[in-house]
Amino acid sequence: MSFFAVPTKEFDTNLFHMIGDEWLLICCYDKANNKTNLMTASWGGMGILWNKEVCFLFVRPQRYTHDLLEKQNRFSVCVLPEEHRKAHKVCGSQSGRNVDKVAVTGLHEAEFNGVKAVAESKFVLVVKQLYRDDLIKTGFLEETLLKNYPTDDFHTVYVCEIEKIFQKKDLNCTF
Numbered sequence: 001m002s003f004f005a006v007p008t009k010e011f012d013t014n015l016f017h018m019i020g021d022e023w024l025l026i027c028c029y030d031k032a033n034n035k036t037n038l039m040t041a042s043w044g045g046m047g048i049l050w051n052k053e054v055c056f057l058f059v060r061p062q063r064y065t066h067d068l069l070e071k072q073n074r075f076s077v078c079v080l081p082e083e084h085r086k087a088h089k090v091c092g093s094q095s096g097r098n099v100d101k102v103a104v105t106g107l108h109e110a111e112f113n114g115v116k117a118v119a120e121s122k123f124v125l126v127v128k129q130l131y132r133d134d135l136i137k138t139g140f141l142e143e144t145l146l147k148n149y150p151t152d153d154f155h156t157v158y159v160c161e162i163e164k165i166f167q168k169k170d171l172n173c174t175f
């Protein structure tokens with residue numbers, strides 16, 4: 001497992017494809033159970049806010065990841081290579097409340113700058129929360145979007161500073 005740090009402004013990948021098609025894995029440390037939890041996320045963004053390089057993540061309140069994010073400021077956002085895509089079947093449907101997703105997927109955890117991440121990742125973003133807030137019904141200007149919230153489970157938005165981006169050295173090499 002060999003990674004190199006990429007200066008954020010030199011991170012040369014199509015973010016629309018990466019977030020929307022390849023998907024992200026939000027990796028949180030579950031201190032109470034001493035395990036790492038992995039959640040698939042495909043709604044979010046990356047950009048500049050407050051003159052910082054940030055990512056925006058949207059997590060519904062019923063996710064176990066939401067509980068974990070309320071307790072920890074720093075965590076990682078990973079991107080898996082194509083050959084590990086099947087892990088999203090578990091990470092995007094099962095809850096860390098009931099399963100150990102690292103064990104079930106057969107992925108391996110690693111530590112990057114003090115946060116847990118997935119060793120098989122092609123990219124690991126070490127991030128730190130700067131701001132959080134819940135979306136509110138009255139904020140929606142396009143009413144049709146409310147169909148995404150039949151139970152009023154409005155996402156919490158987390159704005160996180162991207163502290164570091166690591167890229168796997170040989171993207172063709174599997175762990």
Ligand SMILES: Cc1cc2nc3c(=O)[nH]c(=O)nc-3n(C[C@H](O)[C@H](O)[C@H](O)COP(=O)(O)O)c2cc1C
Nearest residue numbers: 040041042043059060063064065092093094095096
């Ligand atoms: C492709 C895909 C994208 C997803 N994106 C998000 C997302 O951006 N935000 C969210 O709250 N849930 C999203 N989910 C749902 C969670 O990944 C899913 O509910 C997961 O089981 C929650 O795990 P947890 O309870 O361990 O946190 C997505 C699921 C899939 C399959």
